[in-house]
Amino acid sequence: xxxxxxxxxxxxxxxxxxxxxxxxxxxxxxxxxxxxxxxxxxxxxxxxxxxxxxxxxxxxxxxxxxxxxxxxxxxxxxxxxxxxxxxxxxxxxxxxxxxxxxxxxxxxxxxxxxxxxxxxxxxxxxxxxxxxxxxxxxxxxxxxxxxxxxxxxxxxxxxxxxxxxxxxxxxxx
Amino acid sequence: xxxxxxxxxxxxxxxxxxxxxxxxxxxxxxxxxxxxxxxxxxxxxxxxxxxxxxxxxxxxxxxxxxxxxxxxxxxxxxxxxxxxxxxxxxxxxxxxxxxxxxxxxxxxxxxxxxxxxxxxxxxxxxxxxxxxxxxxxxxxxxxxxxxxxxxxxxxxxxxxxxxxxxxxxxxxxxxxxxxxxxxxxxxxxxxxxxxxxxxxxxxxxxxxxxxxxxxxxxxxxxxxxxxxxxxxxxxxxxxxxxxxxxxxxxxxxxxxxxxxxxxxxxxxxxxxxxxxxxxxxxxxxxxxxxxxxxxxxxxxxxxxxxxxxxxxxxxxxxxxxxxxxxxxxxxxxxxxxxxxxxxxxxxxxxxxxxxxxxxxxxxxxxxxxxxxxxxxxxxxxxxxxxxxxxxxxxxxxxxxxxxxxxxxxxxxxxxxxxxxxxxxxx
Numbered sequence: 001x002x003x004x005x006x007x008x009x010x011x012x013x014x015x016x017x018x019x020x021x022x023x024x025x026x027x028x029x030x031x032x033x034x035x036x037x038x039x040x041x042x043x044x045x046x047x048x049x050x051x052x053x054x055x056x057x058x059x060x061x062x063x064x065x066x067x068x069x070x071x072x073x074x075x076x077x078x079x080x081x082x083x084x085x086x087x088x089x090x091x092x093x094x095x096x097x098x099x100x101x102x103x104x105x106x107x108x109x110x111x112x113x114x115x116x117x118x119x120x121x122x123x124x125x126x127x128x129x130x131x132x133x134x135x136x137x138x139x140x141x142x143x144x145x146x147x148x149x150x151x152x153x154x155x156x157x158x159x160x161x162x163x164x165x166x167x168x169x170x171x172x173x
Numbered sequence: 174x175x176x177x178x179x180x181x182x183x184x185x186x187x188x189x190x191x192x193x194x195x196x197x198x199x200x201x202x203x204x205x206x207x208x209x210x211x212x213x214x215x216x217x218x219x220x221x222x223x224x225x226x227x228x229x230x231x232x233x234x235x236x237x238x239x240x241x242x243x244x245x246x247x248x249x250x251x252x253x254x255x256x257x258x259x260x261x262x263x264x265x266x267x268x269x270x271x272x273x274x275x276x277x278x279x280x281x282x283x284x285x286x287x288x289x290x291x292x293x294x295x296x297x298x299x300x301x302x303x304x305x306x307x308x309x310x311x312x313x314x315x316x317x318x319x320x321x322x323x324x325x326x327x328x329x330x331x332x333x334x335x336x337x338x339x340x341x342x343x344x345x346x347x348x349x350x351x352x353x354x355x356x357x358x359x360x361x362x363x364x365x366x367x368x369x370x371x372x373x374x375x376x377x378x379x380x381x382x383x384x385x386x387x388x389x390x391x392x393x394x395x396x397x398x399x400x401x402x403x404x405x406x407x408x409x410x411x412x413x414x415x416x417x418x419x420x421x422x423x424x425x426x427x428x429x430x431x432x433x434x435x436x437x438x439x440x441x442x443x444x445x446x447x448x449x450x451x452x453x454x455x456x457x458x459x460x461x462x463x464x465x466x467x468x469x470x471x472x473x474x475x476x477x478x479x480x481x482x483x484x485x486x487x488x489x490x491x492x493x494x495x496x497x498x499x500x501x502x503x504x505x506x507x508x509x510x511x512x513x514x515x516x517x518x519x520x521x522x523x524x525x526x527x528x529x530x531x532x533x534x535x536x537x538x539x540x541x542x543x544x545x546x547x548x549x550x551x552x553x554x555x556x557x558x559x560x561x562x563x564x565x566x567x568x569x570x571x572x573x574x575x576x577x578x579x580x581x582x583x584x585x586x587x588x589x590x591x592x593x594x595x596x597x598x599x
Binding site: 005006009010013014017018021022025026035038039042043046047049050113114117118121132133136137164167168171 | 177179180182183184185186187190191192196197200201203204205207208211212213
C-alpha cells in the first residue's frame with residue numbers, strides 16, 4: 001500500500017513532468033524558474049497526499065498546483081494586479097469571427113512560422129497565455145481548465161477565444 | 174497567402190520544449206529523496222501498532238464518514254479531543270475515537286499479559302457503564318444496545334479466554350483477575366437491574382450473568398485443588414442458575430454450612446442473606462479442598478487496593494451525596510476495613526480458606542461501592558442508595574450461620590427502583 005503510493009507518485013512524475021515543465025516555461029519564459037516550479041509542484045503534491053489528501057486525476061491536480069505556484073511567482077515579480085490585466089482590449093472582439101485560422105505568406109516556412117507563433121504566445125498577457133497553452137498545448141478541456149483555475153467553463157471558453165484572437169493580433173503586427 | 178490552423182501551430186511550438194534528460198534525472202532524484210525523507214504514514218490497523226500508526230489508520234478508516242471534521246479537530250486539538258472522547262457514549266461524534274482510537278492505543282501499550290487482560294476487562298466494563306448511562310437517559314436505542322452487547326461480549330470473551338490461558342501457568346493470577354472481573358460484573362449487573370423494566374437491558378444483563386458464572390467457574394477451578402473423592406466440594410460460586418451443574422456444588426456446600434457446620438462467630442455481615450440466592454460459601458473444614466496461600470496473599474493485596482479506590486471516590490463524591498447515603502457508604506467502607514482486618518487475622522491463624530472468603534467478600538463490597546460511586550458520578554439520577562440495602566438489618570440478622578456477604582440483586586432492584594421513583598417525583 002505504502003509502496004504503491006510512492007510508485008504512483010514517481011510514475012506521475014515520469015508521465016507529467018514534461019508537460020508541467022513546458023507549461024511553466026510558456027508561462028514564465030524562464031527555463032530555470034520553470035524547472036524549479038515543476039519540482040515544487042511535485043513536492044507540494046506529495047505533501048498533500050501525505051497529509052491524507054486524495055487525488056482523483058493526477059494530471060489536472062498537478063497543473064492546478066503548478067498554476068497556483070505560477071500565480072504566486074507573478075505576484076512576487078509584478079506589482080501590477082492580475083485583475084487589471086484581465087481588462088479586455090475591445091479590438092480583439094472584432095477578430096472573433098475569424099476563428100483560429102491564421103493567414104501567412106506563401107513563402108513562410110514552418111520554422112519561421114513556429115518561431116513567430118512562440119513569440120506571439122510569449123507576448124500574450126498572463127491570463128490568455130494560461131488558458132491558451134492549457135487548452136492547445138496540454139489539451140485540457142475548458143471544463144478541466146475551469147476547475148484548475150477555479151473559474152467557470154464559460155468564462156474559460158471565452159477567455160480561450162479571446163486569447164487566440166489576441167494571438168492572431170500579435171501575429172498580424 | 175496560405176491559411177494555417179493556428180492552434181495546431183501553438184501545439185507544435187511546444188513540442189520541443191521539455192526537460193533535458195539530465196534535468197529529468199536530477200529532479201527525479203530530488204523527489205525520490207523527498208519521498209524517502211517524508212514517507213507516508215499509512216499502515217493497516219494493527220492492535221500492536223505504535224501510536225502514530227493507529228492514529229493514521231484511524232484517519233483512513235473515518236475518511237468517508239465523519240472524516241473532515243474529526244481529522245481537523247484531532248489535528249488541531251490533539252490530545253484534548255482524545256481526552257474529551259473518553260466520556261463519549263454510543264451515538265456521539267467522539268464515540269468512535271473512544272473505542273477505535275483511545276482504547277486500542279491503551280491496548281497496544283499494555284505489555285504484560287495481565288495488563289492486557291485487565292484492559293480488556295475494563296473495556297467490557299465500560300460498555301456496561303455506557304449502557305447504564307444511556308438507559309438512564311432513555312437513549313438506549315436498539316442499535317446502540319446491539320453495539321454495546323457485541324462489544325461487551327467480545328471483550329468479556331477475551332478476558333475469559335485469557336484468564337484460562339493464564340490459569341495454566343499461574344493459577345493465583347488467574348483467580349485474582351477472574352475474581353476482580355467477576356465482582357465488577359456483579360456490581361454492574363446490579364446497576365443494570367434498574368433498567369430491566371421494559372426488557373431494555375435484559376439481554377445485556379443475561380450476557381453479564383453468563384460471564385459471571387463462567388468466571389466463577391474458572392476462579393473456583395484455579396483456586397482450589399479438589400480433594401480426592403470428597404463428596405462435598407466447597408464452592409465459591411454465584412448460584413443463580415441451578416441448571417448449571419457446576420453450581421449445584423455450592424448449593425450443597427451452602428446446605429452443609431448452614432445446617433451442619435458450626436461457625437465460630439458472626440464475623441462480618443454487610444447485607445442480608447437471601448437463602449435462595451446464596452452466593453458465597455466456603456468450607457474451612459479440614460477435609461475440604463486446599464487453597465493455594467499465594468492466592469490468598471494476592472487477594473489480600475488486591476482488596477486493600479480496591480478499598481483505597483473506594484475511599485478515594487468517596488472523598489471526591491461525598492459532597493454530592495445526601496447525608497443518609499454518605500453515612501451508609503462510610504459505614505460500608507468501615508465494615509470492609511473490619512472485614513479485611515479479620516481476614517488478616519484468619520490468615521495469620523492459618524485458616525487460609527476462611528481468610529480467602531473474607532477477602533473476597535470485602536473485595537466484592539469494595540468493588541460494588543466503587544462501581545456504584547462511578548455510576549453515581551456520571552449520572553445524576555443514579556445514587557448509591559441501593560448500597561444501603563440491608564444495612565440496618567445487619568445487626569439483627571447476624572446470627573452467625575454464614576461467613577461474609579453477597580450480592581443481593583433482587584433486594585437492590587426493589588430499593589433502587591423506589592429510589593429512582595422518589596427522585597423523579599422530586
